[in-house]
Amino acid sequence: AHLVIGADGRRSLCRTAAGIETECRTYPQSALTFNLAHARPHGDTSTEFHTESGPFTLVPLPGQRSSLVFVVKPADAPRLSSLADAELAGEIERRSHSLLGKIEIESGRGVFPLAAEVARCLGRNRIVLIGEAAHVMPPIGAQGLNLGLRDAATIGELVVAARREGDDIGSDDLTGRYEHMRRADVTSRSLAVDLLNRSLLSDFLPLQGARGLGLYLLDRIGPLRRAAMREGVAPAASQPRLMRGEAL
Ligand SMILES: Cc1cc2nc3c(=O)[nH]c(=O)nc-3n(C[C@H](O)[C@H](O)[C@H](O)COP(=O)(O)OP(=O)(O)OC[C@H]3O[C@@H](n4cnc5c(N)ncnc54)[C@H](O)[C@@H]3O)c2cc1C
Structure with missing residues (x-):
């Protein structure tokens, strides 16, 4: 070619x-990602909470749904990602200060170690x-x-x-x-x-x-x-x- x-x-x-x-850097952080449905509208606005373990970011999807990127300490990731849907929904509602009302977790959770890499x-x-x-x-x-x-x-x-x-x-x-x-x-x-x-x-x-x-x-x-x-x-x-x- x-x-x-x-x-x-x-x-x-x-x-x-x-x-x-590449030049590679790793961070003591993991990102949990999944989609959720919520009772209140997101108003086409992405909300990023800055916490001591990293960002907690809600990205709007069509309808009353959002995608979540939840950055935590690597030691906390397995526990959080294996919570039952209702427990995880409660945790997300608490961490998002009920901004989007009642939360329902959708299927398909991902966990990524955080890294930076530049060619x-x-x-x-x-x-x-x-x-x-x-x-x-x-x-x-x-x-x-x-x-x-x-x-x-x-x-x-x-x-x-x-x-x-x-x-x-x-x-x-x-x-x-x-x-x-x-x-x-x-x-x-x-x-x-x-x-x-x-x-x-x-x-x-x-x-x-x-x-x-x-x-x-x-x-x-x-x-x-x-x-x-x-x-x-x-x-x-x-x-x-x-x-x-x-x-x-
Ligand atoms: C948890 C998380 C949250 C993020 N949130 C945001 C955000 O809110 N806003 C934002 O701007 N960015 C965000 N990003 C970054 C964004 O996802 C990436 O910048 C973007 O997806 C990169 O696109 P890409 O096409 O380069 O790579 P990818 O999306 O990884 O696509 C690469 C594609 O190549 C295909 N591929 C690989 N190897 C082969 C092969 N040998 N043959 C054929 N196909 C192959 C793969 O299957 C894949 O489809 C986020 C990333 C992560 C991990």
């Missing part, structure tokens, strides 16, 4: 085939990596999917431009440009998510205070909150054309 785009997730065979190493190189030997093949981060701040979409839009833009010029779409020049265009976004998001996650686990009061102050200011100052939301979903500096709604 002229070019392979590795979108095969965190255990990427494409990454291995390209001979690309040392985003493209080589006619293979480029996108999404979790290139970067895995803890599920805090909802950054993973958007980062992957920006990867996909960027390589799409580069390939279309190269084809138009009659250039080789898998050349070292093209994979190098992909690396250049994506590296700052990937590195800055990984660092920000790592810092936010560590600030939850840390007992260091000044760090906890800084996080609390940051969240307080975001809550109180509308323009700051909107700017942070925009930057989280669609950063001005690394927005490829497809993500701006422009044709290639």
Whole structure:
């Protein structure tokens, strides 16, 4: 093939085939994930509670249903994940301060050890990596999917431009440009998510205070909150054309 785009997730065979190493960090945390139905509407709003074991995040699904990412200490994960539905529902209702009313747990529970992993190189030997093949981060701040979409839009833009010029779409020049265009976004998001996650686990009061102050200011100052939301979903500096709604 002229070019392979590795979108095969965190255990990427494409990454291995390209001979690309990763930098890996593990955290003393596990994420329990499952879907739930609830009595009160979520209002299409995602709610993230920051607890001393990590984030507890409710992501809205269609109807009165949500998906939960519940980050706990690894020692607590087996006990919580094996609770009967009614007991687990009570625990979730308590931890979510009954925000969504009465909870019913749906079938299908997952447990993931939390880790961060970033590929040392985003493209080589006619293979480029996108999404979790290139970067895995803890599920805090909802950054993973958007980062992957920006990867996909960027390589799409580069390939279309190269084809138009009659250039080789898998050349070292093209994979190098992909690396250049994506590296700052990937590195800055990984660092920000790592810092936010560590600030939850840390007992260091000044760090906890800084996080609390940051969240307080975001809550109180509308323009700051909107700017942070925009930057989280669609950063001005690394927005490829497809993500701006422009044709290639
Ligand atoms: C618990 C948890 C909660 C998260 N919450 C959020 C969130 O709220 N917001 C957010 O933005 N992100 C979140 N993320 C991150 C988000 O899920 C990922 O960023 C996203 O799924 C990555 O997409 P991907 O396509 O790169 O990888 P994946 O979703 O892993 O997809 C890879 C695909 O490749 C396939 N595949 C792998 N190997 C092969 C092969 N050899 N042949 C054929 N197919 C293959 C797999 O079957 C899979 O379908 C969360 C992640 C976790 C673990």
